[in-house]
Amino acid sequence: MTYPAIELRGVVRSYPGEPPIQALAGVDITIDSGEIVAIVGPSGSGKSTLLNVMGTLDRATEGSVLIDGIDTRSLSERQLCGLRATKLGFVFQSFHLLESSRIIDNVANGLIYQGIDHRERNRRALQALDHVGLGDRANTKPPKLSGGQRQRVAIARAIVSEPSLILADEPTGNLDTRTSDDVLALLADLNERIGATIAIITHDSEVAARAPRCIHVRDGLIYQPTAQGSAIS
Amino acid sequence: MSTRTTPAVGRSQLRFRDRIWTGLGGLGSRPARTLLTALGIAIGIASMVAVVGISASSKADILAELDELGTNLLQVRPGSSFIGESSKLPPDANVMLGAIPTVESTSGIAEVNADVNRSIHDETPNGVKALTTDGSLDDALQLETASGRFIDENTQDLPVVVLGAVAAERLAIDSIEGGPTVAIAGRVFQVIGIMKSHPLHPDLDRSVFLGHNYAQTELGIDANHTAIYLRVQPTLLEATRPLLARTANPVDPNEVEVSRPSDALEAQAKVDQNLQNLLLALGGVALLVGGVGIANIMVIAVIERRSEIGLRRALGATRGHIRSQFVIEAAALSTLGGTLGVALGVTATWVYANNQGWTVAVPSEALAAGVAVALVIGALAGLYPAAKAARLDPADAVRPTG
Ligand SMILES: Nc1ncnc2c1ncn2[C@@H]1O[C@H](COP(=O)(O)OP(=O)(O)O)[C@@H](O)[C@H]1O
Numbered sequence A: 001m002t003y004p005a006i007e008l009r010g011v012v013r014s015y016p017g018e019p020p021i022q023a024l025a026g027v028d029i030t031i032d033s034g035e036i037v038a039i040v041g042p043s044g045s046g047k048s049t050l051l052n053v054m055g056t057l058d059r060a061t062e063g064s065v066l067i068d069g070i071d072t073r074s075l076s077e078r079q080l081c082g083l084r085a086t087k088l089g090f091v092f093q094s095f096h097l098l099e100s101s102r103i104i105d106n107v108a109n110g111l112i113y114q115g116i117d118h119r120e121r122n123r124r125a126l127q128a129l130d131h132v133g134l135g136d137r138a139n140t141k142p143p144k145l146s147g148g149q150r151q152r153v154a155i156a157r158a159i160v161s162e163p164s165l166i167l168a169d170e171p172t173g174n175l176d177t178r179t180s181d182d183v184l185a186l187l188a189d190l191n192e193r194i195g196a197t198i199a200i201i202t203h204d205s206e207v208a209a210r211a212p213r214c215i216h217v218r219d220g221l222i223y224q225p226t227a228q229g230s231a232i233s
Numbered sequence B: 001m002s003t004r005t006t007p008a009v010g011r012s013q014l015r016f017r018d019r020i021w022t023g024l025g026g027l028g029s030r031p032a033r034t035l036l037t038a039l040g041i042a043i044g045i046a047s048m049v050a051v052v053g054i055s056a057s058s059k060a061d062i063l064a065e066l067d068e069l070g071t072n073l074l075q076v077r078p079g080s081s082f083i084g085e086s087s088k089l090p091p092d093a094n095v096m097l098g099a100i101p102t103v104e105s106t107s108g109i110a111e112v113n114a115d116v117n118r119s120i121h122d123e124t125p126n127g128v129k130a131l132t133t134d135g136s137l138d139d140a141l142q143l144e145t146a147s148g149r150f151i152d153e154n155t156q157d158l159p160v161v162v163l164g165a166v167a168a169e170r171l172a173i174d175s176i177e178g179g180p181t182v183a184i185a186g187r188v189f190q191v192i193g194i195m196k197s198h199p200l201h202p203d204l205d206r207s208v209f210l211g212h213n214y215a216q217t218e219l220g221i222d223a224n225h226t227a228i229y230l231r232v233q234p235t236l237l238e239a240t241r242p243l244l245a246r247t248a249n250p251v252d253p254n255e256v257e258v259s260r261p262s263d264a265l266e267a268q269a270k271v272d273q274n275l276q277n278l279l280l281a282l283g284g285v286a287l288l289v290g291g292v293g294i295a296n297i298m299v300i301a302v303i304e305r306r307s308e309i310g311l312r313r314a315l316g317a318t319r320g321h322i323r324s325q326f327v328i329e330a331a332a333l334s335t336l337g338g339t340l341g342v343a344l345g346v347t348a349t350w351v352y353a354n355n356q357g358w359t360v361a362v363p364s365e366a367l368a369a370g371v372a373v374a375l376v377i378g379a380l381a382g383l384y385p386a387a388k389a390a391r392l393d394p395a396d397a398v399r400p401t402g
């Protein structure tokens, strides 16, 4: 049987304090394999916390997170690392590229913690770069790239391991409108062409509006806006 | 299959080669900083290698001298009497000493109180003095002639001389060809040999040798020797040494001084050892400072590369992978410094030894140890920063820093 790419059941994440801060206050989300979903909400609503919990970089205080059918609560710290290496891809707002490494090496790093050898990594990295339209820039270094190109490299790094789920936290947050459109189009294209499952986290309702499915977050909770969309001002 | 089994989780693993490369990657990204930090270790290692190298070269030189001198050479000289007057050795002292069974050979010298010049009319002072010799002084002291031959039984009683290297220079005689002569105390002597220079016996270089018997009978000098050199059976040297004073001068054994010329060289080698230890300790302090420098720079690197650490954790790196990356980086940084230091140290040794006219002798263990010590110091210095990096919370580390 096939599993959803990710399933969150009653996920709570609270930070200790007086009183404790509930960044996630009981969230249920299911994203099926092959979907592209926008997770939208205002700043401080708990989106990044949600992404970190979905990506196993953070553990839920309560509730469960199942990735590709695997209950992450049952996994050791080491196994979680293996899960991230094989089943998850990340795209961050600030790209997180190694400035002194070539583009191809940055992308190939998406496979390095699977113990895949150098040649195979490079072969797959080139493929991934082709998918994002940067196949001819493999040997350049990030300082020579524009913001949009940098985010394309980061996307190539996220897809290179063919993960079950790609998590993108404000992927267009550092880009101008035009480049943002390009990057979003690329993500939609990758979803269509190679069947990548993608969750795009954004505070930009325009970005969200273009996604086939949109999950709204406010104050650590999922909510359904009214049909007129009046919840977002 | 009716039971729902949990799908297998892939493992996080990093190949050995990639482990090394990720560790080295951080160094290449900041070459200037890498070099400056490595320099701290380089200075420490360089000074230690130079200390070991220079002292080994100097010791090799002293040992070569010692070898040349031989440790079985003893010198017997008249000491001073109880009331402080300088005394004399009895005329038959060298015969008596030669009679000791463990003494292999004896030869004596005596000073002649006369100037040595090119001719009997020439009276320019030149600092060249005349020494008498009997037995085979050349054998006892391993003296060699540059040309001609040394005084022997056949020439003992003839008016002939052999010139020390410096004496020959001062008398402007560079060859025995053409039968050069010198004048001593109004008499003319034929030069039959010229010595090589002997750095161990500079006073002999400035002397002119003539037969003891001849000097005694023809120049009327005392029969007493001013020094007697003995070669003793090496294994029985310590047993023989106490007998010498009583044998040389049975009446006043206290007025005899017995010494072993090699002792001075050995003492010199020992002084070197103490100095070497002190300098090594100083080099060790420099290394320690270099190690602290590395730890310091690595702590800064961990703070600066917070987002890289977060990214790597997101890509599947375990804490162990992060820890080893930073330990390897620190060790590589330090090893670079160590290698640089070894090169600097060898260069310094080479320059210094050449300046002193020594042969360069840097022990190869010192080179290997220099690099190894640097590697260990680096790894140790990296432990704390690496642990800090590994402990970073991945969720925190990937958040954009404000
Ligand atoms: N490490 C933390 N410690 C305490 N509070 C935190 C921490 N991280 C996030 N928060 C709080 O959780 C809430 C949600 O933050 P975040 O998930 O970053 O929101 P978003 O990404 O939607 O802007 C905020 O109120 C934030 O202050």
Ligand SMILES: [Mg+2]
Pocket (backbone or CB within 6 Å): A047, A048, A049
């Ligand atoms: Mg956020």
